[in-house]
Amino acid sequence: EAGVTQFPSHxxxxxxxTVTLRCDPISGHDNLYWYRRVMGKEIKFLLHFxxxxxQDESGMPNNRFLAERxxxxxxxxxxxxxxxxxxxxxxxxxxxxxxxxxxxQYFGPGTRLTVT
Amino acid sequence: xxxxxxxxxxxxxxxxxxxxxxxxxxDSVNNLQWFHQNxxxxxxNLFYIPSxxxxxxxxxxxxxxxxxxxxxxxxxxxxxxxxxxxxxxxxxxxxxxxxxxxxxxxxxxxx
Numbered sequence: 531e532a533g534v535t536q537f538p539s540h541x542x543x544x545x546x547x548t549v550t551l552r553c554d555p556i557s558g559h560d561n562l563y564w565y566r567r568v569m570g571k572e573i574k575f576l577l578h579f580x581x582x583x584x585q586d587e588s589g590m591p592n593n594r595f596l597a598e599r600x601x602x603x604x605x606x607x608x609x610x611x612x613x614x615x616x617x618x619x620x621x622x623x624x625x626x627x628x629x630x631x632x633x634x635q636y637f638g639p640g641t642r643l644t645v646t
Numbered sequence: 647x648x649x650x651x652x653x654x655x656x657x658x659x660x661x662x663x664x665x666x667x668x669x670x671x672x673d674s675v676n677n678l679q680w681f682h683q684n685x686x687x688x689x690x691n692l693f694y695i696p697s698x699x700x701x702x703x704x705x706x707x708x709x710x711x712x713x714x715x716x717x718x719x720x721x722x723x724x725x726x727x728x729x730x731x732x733x734x735x736x737x738x739x740x741x742x743x744x745x746x747x748x749x750x751x752x753x754x755x756x757x
Contacts, residue, residue: 563744563745572748573732575745578743585742586741589744621689625743633743634677635743635745637681639689640687640689
């Protein structure tokens with residue numbers, strides 16, 4: 531079974547440019563999450579999809595970030611325009627739908643974003 | 647919100663030594679996971695352990711949910727164990743399943 535995949539693995543862009551990150555969850559996982567670790571700090575939650583719906587986007591830092599999950603499969607996270615403080619590692623995770631109960635989240639390898 | 651604290655923040659070991667990493671959390675949890683972030687930045691799932699004890703090779707973990715802590719044991723450490731170890735919890739009764747991460751323990755294993 532393939533794990534969570536993310537693309538690209540590394541992106542270097544200039545301040546003011548746009549970047550789009552992609553995440554493909556484990557097949558059959560309805561839950562998809564985005565997290566990020568910036569400036570060597572702790573990993574923080576960004577948002578949570580259940581299928582194509584945004585369940586919780588309380589962690590999105592500002593309106594420069596836009597996440598989509600068309601058709602409830604893969605997800606994209608767009609940063610427009612990118613700022614220096616957006617540099618960090620962006621992780622995607624997925625988990626099975628087990629109703630209201632908890633389930634293990636599986637993480638992708640991350641996308642390292644560098645804004646210069 | 648729930649607080650997740652890890653200790654120690656940094657740890658240097660000689661190859662072959664054993665170590666214990668601790669994760670304290672301030673509220674009841676549904677889920678607790680341990681991760682290893684390797685030098686390439688990848689997050690590797692180690693344990694899904696909301697309660698009880700699990701072992702996987704040289705690693706084992708114990709979560710005492712009633713006392714709100716979890717321990718990760720690394721035995722006979724190897725240089726490949728170096729990296730940052732995170733614990734993350736899902737608060738019980740939360741609106742979503744988001745994980746709250748601790749600040750991590752940076753482990754360096756020297757040959």
